[in-house]
Amino acid sequence: MRRRLGRLGPTWAKASIPVYSIVLAFAVAAVVVIISSAFTATGFDPLLPLAAYLRLFAGAFGSGNGIANTLVAAAPLMFGGLAVGIGLKAGLFNIGVAGQFLVGAFTAAVIGAALATAPTIVGMPLAMLAGGLAGAVYGFIPGYLKARTGAHEVVTTIMLNNAAALLLTWAVNDLVRAPGFSFPRTADIGQSALPILAGRNLHLGIVFAIAAVLVIRWILVRTTLGFEIRTVGANPNAARYAGMRPIFITALTMTISGLLAGLAGAIQMLGVIGFYAPGITASVGFDSIAVALLGRSDPIGILFAALLFGAFRAGAPLMQIETSVPIEVIDIIQALVILFLAADLIVRKVFRVRAPKVEITEMATVTGSWGAGTPPPGTVS
């Protein structure tokens, strides 16, 4: 028993703040639901949150279909969370996942449509690969700019998000518009779609996503490249001193981040959407930031965070149908989770968690991204 606790200790030390943040977010959202219940037809109902949360859970995990929906929603979030997370490990805040996601989705749609009649074993991997590479190229641009000129990646990726959405709208309208539809869209991907594993919609993407989690974890923890990425993120001066090349690592990490974001777009395209049309939602891009922060940039943490956010998306419709609590409550909970993660002092006060000895670098990267500069590293004797 003691041995097991000893092994769990460090994991819990890392996971405690995210877990408590979730608990606190549910509690505060419950207050919002109770207060707002007074203004609805059902009338004031202090037990409404409980009912709503039970339905939310049932919707996400209560049936085979629910679980499938959860996994389908979680898969792109895993890729996107890894994209943000690996950037944070290198001290980079990639806000451009949304843009890289769109570029990846578009490219996968075009290549998938071109290979629509080819066997799945040919078309699907090529479309995936094309989506990933397109995302990688789109991630390389801000990475190169940062490495060469010092242009801050937060600024450049925000710009590139808009650039991607507008360029792709133009491309769908004028370059690859499929004939026979009343609105601009790409042609059907046909055989290039991700195969369905089970049920109505559980496609192969979740397998790719879990594989990606394991690969990225292996790279970060076990390889010299991962050591270089982490060192550049934790202390770029020491990285230079140790003979690493922070410029190269920065550009490479943004490229890998873009690759993962592009793959997120590709699996969403090939597994769920099926064609590219202007205005397809890139909400995965921003949810990915939340997933990475909740997962503490740790691939396994990101896996669980993505499952949670996937469960929110999958369970919310049932909650709305059966308790009239609107889906938007999910957005409140997600926002509160991030709020509490950022303001972890609140969580520490409420749950009496002691401050860690070493600064959590991913939050430092995010908060330092807004011009304040990275705060000095943790306490030193």
Added chain:
Amino acid sequence: MSDKTPVLEMRGISKRFPGGTLANDSIDLDLGDREIHALLGENGAGKTTLMNILYGLVTPDEGEIRIDAAPVTIQGPADAIARGIGMVHQHFMLVPVLSVAENVVLGQEITSVDGVLDMRTAERRIRELADRLGFSVDPGVRVNQLSLGQQQRVEILKAIYRGARILVLDEPTAVLTPQETREIFSVLRRLREDGTSIIFISHKLDEVLEIADRVTVIRRGKVVGSRKPAQTNQDELAELMVGRAVSLRVDRGQSHPGDVALEVVGLRALDDRRHEMVRGVELSVRSGEIVGIAGVGGNGQDELVECVVGLRKPFAGTIRLAGRDITRLSVEARRDLGIAYVPADRQRFGLVLPYLLPDNFVLTRYGEVPYAGGLGGFVRQDQPIRSEAGRLAKEFDVRSSSLDVAASTLSGGNQQKVVVAREFRHDLKVLVVDQPTRGLDVGSIEFIHKQVIARRDAGVAVLLVSAELDEVLDLSDRILVMYRGRIVGTFASAEAQREKVGLLMATGEART
């Protein structure tokens, strides 16, 4: 002076920090009227905590503070200042772009009736005060145009201007040249005559013996002894401070220089702000020889060292390693050729503080066999990394509860030992050490000095940079003085007199 009532008494002061560290363990300290009382102790002994309690920055768990025999509570710096306590921190708290007078009155500005700043009156008063204390400071000049020694005097002026009768100086000589140190000592003596009582925090034994009327030694939060300088000596004080006998003299032995290992010719380099900091440096280091560079900080030593190890690209000149031009090689390539480097700032460059010890022990060798292997050296090998870390921790006496702690949890001395252990490998040709003992206590300094000499005796060419003149003098076989980007003098160890070198450091000229 000791017959009269002390101006300040601290009785039974205890402070335990969250986490259990007992920083102060019922400390008694008293300060006589017009006394210079030195507080001596290793890093982490509790000196600073005690002074922070006096200045109201830390609340003690137990104990009493009395000023002129009356008990007082000090709840913050404002209280302390109101009771006549002034503090000069190790890092100056001055606004560089304001004038001396503006800095001194900051927070207590003199205004005319309509609220307009009256700087003329302020400057006059400050000039009067400076004259009385024998300071040569022009109140109108901007602080960023002053030397560190002059800035320190501004800090003292600020404290006295605010009515300090009790002045606390935290390691005041750490940043000064020997000349400036002498000047500040005469300032302190003048202040004493003028009626100020002074607490002087230091870990430099010779200085304490020279300036203090009384020395109190603190070890691990306890007062372990109090001496008059006439009744003690450096060896006794060092033993009190560390808790065991310490050898203060470096036994350098005879050097046996071989061929030239490192050669720098006509080197010129810019700093990050594109100022030319290295302006034509020529030097050479033979294997089996320690060459020390003495100089006041900021005269281009850092940039010179960065050029040698490959962190900075010079715009002119050549660096050769055993005859081979390495000017354009990367940091990594130079390491492979046998150059190791102990950086001046261990926390900024030498370590990754959140990393556990094993990763820090191999930080500069992470890509080498056997620490990486498989898939073309892509996969890190935990077992060799851990066993190397264990071996180095043992050999260099790095004290920590286990290897699996973050480097940030180690004391400064142990952090430095991690860096030294990693860099002092056996197949070295050139070892570059920049400020190897900055901020370390006597015991760690002794250890690291011995290791440097052992490397020299094994045939390594050592280039030493230090702002501590004594360290350069004690360790070096040859001493170069760097001033404004150039080497302005060379001394063989036997001819290097402290005063001569110090004068050259301060002025760039060898006046007699």
